Amino acid sequence: MKRFALLCIFLLLFFGCKKQKDTDTDKEILIMTSFYPVYISTINITKDILDIKVLNLTEYDTGCIHNYSLTSDNMKDISRTDIFVINGAGMETFIDKIIKEKSVLKIIDSSKGVKLIEKNNNQYNPHIWVSIENQIKQIENIKEGLSLYDPLHKENYKKNADLYITKLNQLKQEMEEGLKDIKYRNIVTFHEAFNYFAEEFNFNIVSVIEREPGVEPNAKEMAETIKMIKKYDVKALFAEPQYSSGPARVIAKETGLKVYTLDPAVSGPLNKNAYIDIMKNNIKVLKESLN
Numbered sequence: 001m002k003r004f005a006l007l008c009i010f011l012l013l014f015f016g017c018k019k020q021k022d023t024d025t026d027k028e029i030l031i032m033t034s035f036y037p038v039y040i041s042t043i044n045i046t047k048d049i050l051d052i053k054v055l056n057l058t059e060y061d062t063g064c065i066h067n068y069s070l071t072s073d074n075m076k077d078i079s080r081t082d083i084f085v086i087n088g089a090g091m092e093t094f095i096d097k098i099i100k101e102k103s104v105l106k107i108i109d110s111s112k113g114v115k116l117i118e119k120n121n122n123q124y125n126p127h128i129w130v131s132i133e134n135q136i137k138q139i140e141n142i143k144e145g146l147s148l149y150d151p152l153h154k155e156n157y158k159k160n161a162d163l164y165i166t167k168l169n170q171l172k173q174e175m176e177e178g179l180k181d182i183k184y185r186n187i188v189t190f191h192e193a194f195n196y197f198a199e200e201f202n203f204n205i206v207s208v209i210e211r212e213p214g215v216e217p218n219a220k221e222m223a224e225t226i227k228m229i230k231k232y233d234v235k236a237l238f239a240e241p242q243y244s245s246g247p248a249r250v251i252a253k254e255t256g257l258k259v260y261t262l263d264p265a266v267s268g269p270l271n272k273n274a275y276i277d278i279m280k281n282n283i284k285v286l287k288e289s290l291n
Helices: 003-027 036-045 074-079 093-099 132-149 153-180 194-200 220-230 245-253 274-290
Strands: 030-032 052-056 083-084 105-108 118-120 186-189 204-208 236-237 257-260
Touching: 030 036, 036 052, 036 083, 036 132, 036 153, 036 274, 074 093, 083 132, 083 186, 093 245, 105 132, 132 153, 132 194, 186 194, 186 220, 194 204, 204 220, 220 245, 236 245, 245 257, 257 274
Parallel strands: 030 052, 030 083, 083 105, 186 204, 186 236, 236 257
Antiparallel strands: none
8 A cells, every 4th residue: 555655646746747847848938019010020920839929018009109108007918028029219118117127028129220210319210110121121130039039939930031021022022013103202191100111112201291190280380281282292191090180181171182091000900911911002092192
């Protein structure tokens, strides 16, 4: 009886240790992204990797996270996060608070090496993902960061990133072909989301409707925009689906121009092809409005 009891104890210890070892090996890695476009990029790179979970810190329909204030739920999410992927370029103004709360957090800045457009006072335009070339660079940065922090899945990250970059290069070729014969190149956008896009595809943004996202322009700012529209013979106005088109329609009424919608891909469907689909639709909008 004593020998039987000892055997039972041995078996319990053996299988208990084995279970603990398996649990440690198969621990799920939680990757948190800062907002929608970074989330879409990251789920493409982590596709079909079973022990990787990707969540988004902010609500998917938040839009641009200029001046976003972290909530207590956000901080709880960060406390259990292994890797945090950000856009960078000054978009996440809350990043210092996160680092202060969790200094050991592994952070991937996807803007590394991207040539930034300076706004003023050493501040830079953070909407880098709206350029296809920049988006490709961001994918490479995220892939490298994930491979560094999680070398076990390095080959998976590379395979997925390479596949997505191939799709993005195809998208860029399609956009270059679709936009090369656009007749009118002077445009007015809703806010500063399309500067990198304009630089990449040879458009000239002569004015923006909202100087600060979510802050409607005053009468003086509207008058300045109308003046630029007339000076540069602008043929269309562009609103964004994430914001009210009210200010654009007021200017349209004064100028006789039609309002179209250009999407900077800061909210939308949660599927892997969402960014590509949004940008393809932007081609259709630009061809319709500027020819």
